[in-house]
Amino acid sequence: MIDRTKAPVPEKNISFEIPELNELQLSNGTKLYFIRKEKLPIVYTDLLFLSGSKLDPADKKGLAYLTALLIDEGAGEYDSLALNGEFEKLGTVFSVSSSHDSIGLTLLSLKENLSRSIELLSKIVLEPAFEEKDFLREKKKVLDKILQLKDEPSYIAETVFEKLLFENTHYSFPEIGDEKSISAISNSDIKNFHAGNFTSSNSVFIVAGNLTQEEALEHFNKYFKNWKSGSKTSVPFLKPEPKPTSFYIVDKKDSAQSEIRVGHLAKKRNSPDYMPARIMNAILGGQFSSRINLNLREAKGFTYGAGSAFHYYQDSGLFQVSTAVNIENSAEAISEIIKELNGIRENISSKEIDFAKSYLIKQFPSRFETYAQTAKNIEQLLLHDLKIDELLNYTSKVDSATPDEILNAARENIITDKLTVLAVGDKTKLIPQITDKFNLEPVELDIYGNLLS
Amino acid sequence: MKKELLKIDCEKYFLENGLQVILYPDHSFPLVSANIWYRVGSANETPGKTGFAHLFEHMMFQGSKNVPKEGHFRYIQEAGGNLNGSTSIDRTNYFETVPANYFELPLWLESDRMGFMAEGLTQEKLDNQKDVVMNERRQSYENQPYGTAWEKLFSNLYPSNHPYSWPTIGWMEDIAKFELEDVKKFFASYYSPSNASLVVAGNFETAKMKSLVQKYFGEIPKGNHVRDIFVPEFQIPATKKIVFEDSVQLPRIYLGFHTTKAFSRDDASLDLLSDILTSSKNARLQKALIFEKQIAQEIFSFQYSGRLDGSFIIVSTAKPGISLEKIKEEVQKEILDLTQNGISTEELERAKNSLKSAYIFSLQKLDHIADHLNHYNYFLNEPDSFTLDLSRYEAVTNDQIAEAARKYLTAEHIELNIIPKK
Numbered sequence: 001m002i003d004r005t006k007a008p009v010p011e012k013n014i015s016f017e018i019p020e021l022n023e024l025q026l027s028n029g030t031k032l033y034f035i036r037k038e039k040l041p042i043v044y045t046d047l048l049f050l051s052g053s054k055l056d057p058a059d060k061k062g063l064a065y066l067t068a069l070l071i072d073e074g075a076g077e078y079d080s081l082a083l084n085g086e087f088e089k090l091g092t093v094f095s096v097s098s099s100h101d102s103i104g105l106t107l108l109s110l111k112e113n114l115s116r117s118i119e120l121l122s123k124i125v126l127e128p129a130f131e132e133k134d135f136l137r138e139k140k141k142v143l144d145k146i147l148q149l150k151d152e153p154s155y156i157a158e159t160v161f162e163k164l165l166f167e168n169t170h171y172s173f174p175e176i177g178d179e180k181s182i183s184a185i186s187n188s189d190i191k192n193f194h195a196g197n198f199t200s201s202n203s204v205f206i207v208a209g210n211l212t213q214e215e216a217l218e219h220f221n222k223y224f225k226n227w228k229s230g231s232k233t234s235v236p237f238l239k240p241e242p243k244p245t246s247f248y249i250v251d252k253k254d255s256a257q258s259e260i261r262v263g264h265l266a267k268k269r270n271s272p273d274y275m276p277a278r279i280m281n282a283i284l285g286g287q288f289s290s291r292i293n294l295n296l297r298e299a300k301g302f303t304y305g306a307g308s309a310f311h312y313y314q315d316s317g318l319f320q321v322s323t324a325v326n327i328e329n330s331a332e333a334i335s336e337i338i339k340e341l342n343g344i345r346e347n348i349s350s351k352e353i354d355f356a357k358s359y360l361i362k363q364f365p366s367r368f369e370t371y372a373q374t375a376k377n378i379e380q381l382l383l384h385d386l387k388i389d390e391l392l393n394y395t396s397k398v399d400s401a402t403p404d405e406i407l408n409a410a411r412e413n414i415i416t417d418k419l420t421v422l423a424v425g426d427k428t429k430l431i432p433q434i435t436d437k438f439n440l441e442p443v444e445l446d447i448y449g450n451l452l453s
Numbered sequence: 454m455k456k457e458l459l460k461i462d463c464e465k466y467f468l469e470n471g472l473q474v475i476l477y478p479d480h481s482f483p484l485v486s487a488n489i490w491y492r493v494g495s496a497n498e499t500p501g502k503t504g505f506a507h508l509f510e511h512m513m514f515q516g517s518k519n520v521p522k523e524g525h526f527r528y529i530q531e532a533g534g535n536l537n538g539s540t541s542i543d544r545t546n547y548f549e550t551v552p553a554n555y556f557e558l559p560l561w562l563e564s565d566r567m568g569f570m571a572e573g574l575t576q577e578k579l580d581n582q583k584d585v586v587m588n589e590r591r592q593s594y595e596n597q598p599y600g601t602a603w604e605k606l607f608s609n610l611y612p613s614n615h616p617y618s619w620p621t622i623g624w625m626e627d628i629a630k631f632e633l634e635d636v637k638k639f640f641a642s643y644y645s646p647s648n649a650s651l652v653v654a655g656n657f658e659t660a661k662m663k664s665l666v667q668k669y670f671g672e673i674p675k676g677n678h679v680r681d682i683f684v685p686e687f688q689i690p691a692t693k694k695i696v697f698e699d700s701v702q703l704p705r706i707y708l709g710f711h712t713t714k715a716f717s718r719d720d721a722s723l724d725l726l727s728d729i730l731t732s733s734k735n736a737r738l739q740k741a742l743i744f745e746k747q748i749a750q751e752i753f754s755f756q757y758s759g760r761l762d763g764s765f766i767i768v769s770t771a772k773p774g775i776s777l778e779k780i781k782e783e784v785q786k787e788i789l790d791l792t793q794n795g796i797s798t799e800e801l802e803r804a805k806n807s808l809k810s811a812y813i814f815s816l817q818k819l820d821h822i823a824d825h826l827n828h829y830n831y832f833l834n835e836p837d838s839f840t841l842d843l844s845r846y847e848a849v850t851n852d853q854i855a856e857a858a859r860k861y862l863t864a865e866h867i868e869l870n871i872i873p874k875k
Contacts (some may be wrong), residue, residue: 002668003571004519007528008561010554014483039481040458040816051817081744084734088803091810110810137747144750144772146765147702151598288526298523301584304592355531362533362552365483370817372834 062177199230471647504623645676
């Protein structure tokens with residue numbers, strides 16, 4: 001018989017060096033960040049435009065999102081279907097994503113098909129068709145998608161919560177827009193958004209792949225040499241002042257669960273206490289064995305899962321606890337969440353800190369396993385104006401955070417008297433519970449986050 | 454494209470207690486993945502006791518003789534790894550990926566629950582996980598738009614005593630009823646070395662790994678013989694239409710056709726048929742219903758094949774003001790056209806090329822490779838079957854696609870309509 005009572009411990013630490021990042025420039029001035037990654041014959045390309053939905057005009061919310069949808073509906077000599085067929089022939093995965101801060105066009109291709117894939121990408125960026133018939137079809141698709149999203153309790157919770165926190169700033173609106181704002185968009189708005197934002201000075205390439213720096217430059221120079229620089233776009237942001245703790249509900253008739261969000265706006269990604277705050281959040285709700293999940297799931301059985309996170313937009317951070325619980329336990333769950341938020345401000349044990357540091361340090365290499373993961377690490381640096389030092393010195397940044405700094409990060413970044421508390425679910429069950437538990441009447445909102453009158 | 458990339462150089466052997474071991478050393482990245490498949494899934498359950506394989510999977514994370522409740526998560530996360538488990542109709546799997554120097558940790562954890570899980574059981578843990586799973590059912594099915602459509606479809610596609618007729622998560626009233634005795638019995642029946650296969654993949658020395666696998670798993674006693682699943686003979690039911698109301702804005706149609714089991718003769722043709730019907734803008738149903746006629750908001754399909762049987766499912770959401778009858782009519786028109794006129798060589802090439810690249814792309818993640826070695830071992834008794842699997846698709850001809858459509862998609866089927874509540 002072997003001794004099974006103790007967990008085996010590793011003999012030695014592994015050494016891991018992040019792959020070298022090369023900052024290159026195309027002949028037209030566009031920046032290209034390059035990481036050589038061998039083993040498989042794969043190249044991942046991320047063309048990142050540093051402008052997203054936050055640039056939508058007030059009466060045309062959803063413009064960036066719709067432009068991103070339309071960008072690959074035909075380009076150069078290809079119509080929409082033909083263009084899609086060209087990628088399929090290559091077995092290249094082309095995809096578009098958009099967010100408040102950016103739009104990304106990505107290619108996952110075999111090395112042997114890289115040149116042709118980049119050629120197609122260049123047509124998409126430089127010669128998009130923007131045909132009226134494609135515009136009308138995709139616009140209708142967005143309107144119908146907005147209709148469908150009314151069915152999704154977690155989506156409603158997410159968007160209403162952000163509207164409450166971001167008030168009237170450019171992050172308060174869902175990227176997809178609403179019926180009214182989408183209806184106001186014309187095909188020439190799309191063309192203008194493209195002309196103003198899909199410029200070389202507004203974008204960067206991030207390439208992770210099994211090729212040399214010279215090969216990368218050659219391919220991209222070949223197809224992007226005539227791309228004009230254009231102007232850099234930006235838009236001001238005035239962070240809303242936090243308000244005293246308030247409770248809100250959105251009615252979802254007969255729901256089996258309630259979607260709960262609790263939180264407030266937070267500091268930006270580049271704030272000096274980012275790392276202590278991250279360690280603190282790993283303890284609070286950032287992974288399975290965190291206080292919030294162990295309490296709400298493993299002790300109480302209220303939910304399939306619960307957690308907390310700092311989300312970072314370019315202009316502001318956001319802290320939120322999120323979970324879905326059976327409707328009968330909604331108020332109790334909210335109360336437990338608030339208890340945990342107060343608790344983390346009071347004390348954090350050295351055992352918890354050791355665990356969180358170990359978790360954050362040792363999982364770092366796995367963030368470089370795939371080609372896309374590798375590139376996404378660089379994307380985060382660029383979005384938040386961070387230096388490569390952020391990755392190179394990651395381990396020592398985690399390691400050197402002191403218990404005082406971590407506890408201070410809790411006190412500075414979890415503001416328990418300025419919480420926004422939102423529950424989306426059947427109001428006939430939610431209102432009595434919340435009123436009873438917290439001695440107050442929650443404010444009822446519609447699914448867009450507007451006051452019900 | 455170099456096909457030899459798909460050759461996964463692994464070694465398979467058995468321990469004396471019957472555990473199948475598959476080792477795949479790969480020194481390209483400092484990670485190790487362990488992945489265990491137990492040959493038990495929701496198909497091993499019986500009516501009235503549905504959802505138990507899945508609930509049991511949850512109990513496997515509640516600790517064992519030497520590992521405390523949630524200990525699996527705590528140990529693996531502290532090591533910087535990630536872990537989970539999943540339950541399907543045919544099998545249950547458990548997996549951990551850790552930094553390479555922690556290669557021994559998953560073996561300790563997995564062997565402790567394979568051998569000594571029952572010794573960590575308590576009523577309190579079971580009650581807690583029943584609540585968690587009931588909330589999982591609420592969150593992932595009942596509180597999702599169209600969330601209960603799948604169980605409605607499959608319980609009509611199969612007779613009620615067929616092992617594929619109930620949902621893997623189980624019926625709510627069954628989950629509520631499970632007792633500690635059920636857990637112990639289930640563990641004794643299915644969780645033994647002889648009913649499992651262990652894959653270890655990644656950055657390790659093979660000789661060292663072999664001796665550790667023997668050390669941790671070798672002394673676990675061989676289990677009892679696992680009873681075969683009872684699969685009733687049944688006639689494919691006559692075409693039937695079922696209508697349900699749900700809190701949804703747009704109506705959605707589900708069409709379910711009986712097909713054939715995983716890795717059987719027509720299985721690959723049906724996968725490719727699904728790609729040709731719905732996998733891209735150019736695919737036939739997407740092109741006709743979404744791009745040209747603009748009557749559907751979304752449409753997708755797949756061949757869903759398991760060890761005992763298979764089905765082909767087509768799902769489409771209608772645009773506002775469009776009836777599901779109209780959607781069905783157009784779908785049938787396209788299928789009829791395909792059966793009569795076949796497909797073009799270009800269509801088939803596009804589908805095959807996308808698939809080929811996808812196989813290479815899938816090799817980026819060690820945990821994916823590890824799980825696939827177990828997948829192939831389960832179905833084909835040979836873990837290194839990436840090449841063979843891809844060649845199944847490469848061998849499919851235009852005629853076989855049309856033939857598969859004719860044989861399966863023009864036959865009896867179940868139609869489910871989910872329509873907005875009035």
